[in-house]
Amino acid sequence: MPADKFLRNEGLRMPEAVFLQSVTGEWIPYEDLFDVDPAEIDMQLCPDPSTTCLVPWVEEPTAQVIHDCIHHDGTPVELSPRNVLNRVLKSYEEHGLKPVVAPELEFYLTKINKDPDYPLTPPVGRSGRQEVTGQFYGIDALNEFDPLFEEMYDFCEAQELEIDALTHESGSAQMEINFNHGDPLRLADHVYLFKRTMRETSIRHKVYATFMAKPMENQPGSSLHIHQSLLDVKTGKNIFSDQKGRDSKTLRHFI
Numbered sequence: 001m002p003a004d005k006f007l008r009n010e011g012l013r014m015p016e017a018v019f020l021q022s023v024t025g026e027w028i029p030y031e032d033l034f035d036v037d038p039a040e041i042d043m044q045l046c047p048d049p050s051t052t053c054l055v056p057w058v059e060e061p062t063a064q065v066i067h068d069c070i071h072h073d074g075t076p077v078e079l080s081p082r083n084v085l086n087r088v089l090k091s092y093e094e095h096g097l098k099p100v101v102a103p104e105l106e107f108y109l110t111k112i113n114k115d116p117d118y119p120l121t122p123p124v125g126r127s128g129r130q131e132v133t134g135q136f137y138g139i140d141a142l143n144e145f146d147p148l149f150e151e152m153y154d155f156c157e158a159q160e161l162e163i164d165a166l167t168h169e170s171g172s173a174q175m176e177i178n179f180n181h182g183d184p185l186r187l188a189d190h191v192y193l194f195k196r197t198m199r200e201t202s203i204r205h206k207v208y209a210t211f212m213a214k215p216m217e218n219q220p221g222s223s224l225h226i227h228q229s230l231l232d233v234k235t236g237k238n239i240f241s242d243q244k245g246r247d248s249k250t251l252r253h254f255i
Helices: 003-007 016-020 081-094 139-143 146-158 184-204 249-254
Strands: 012-015 042-047 067-070 097-110 163-168 174-179 208-210 224-232
Touching: 012 016, 067 081, 081 097, 081 184, 097 184, 139 146, 139 163, 146 163, 146 184, 174 184, 184 208
Parallel strands: none
Antiparallel strands: 012 042, 042 067, 097 174, 097 208, 097 224, 163 174
């Protein structure tokens, strides 16, 4: 969208039914589950200024900003994932608690595949060789794609994404990126932005990045792990741990 149009605050809209579409493009039966107007009334998009950052890989200066979904009366759209998380965080706040999370996101690099009927295969690295076996925590295996990852880190820094260590996982060209501990909503935004960044960076280096759970039949699956702590707002202590550093009753109940 042109910047002047965005700054005029004319408002963006999307159909609420977008949250009822599955990853395969099918519409889920929602009548008994969600209170959604069958007329597919548009919801309004409200920008969150705190999420504004540059899109570092485009030539023309471009900004991106994450929006919240609201009804025309100003109330949050219940199906919006960001609003769902906000409701959960509000409930913790009412109980004097503050969640802290740290995501770990796994993904594969693959060869460019223009025909979806053919299976994905591992890419060729700097050595000119294709990785055919997993190299768990292998430094040399990571170095095969150094130019790609160096640019990825540059792009993440430009967007102020809170990423930490990058490691090689057990699959062929399977990687894991760790995020620093922090606020759940902020990190949920950062995971979304990282996926976009990683896919774009990979294409620039003539490979694909996929976050699918099981992109290759004979390779390990990928997942999103989330480290979780729960702090008492008044004391700042982690209530998942007792005074001796062992599992608390609260942690066992939480599990």
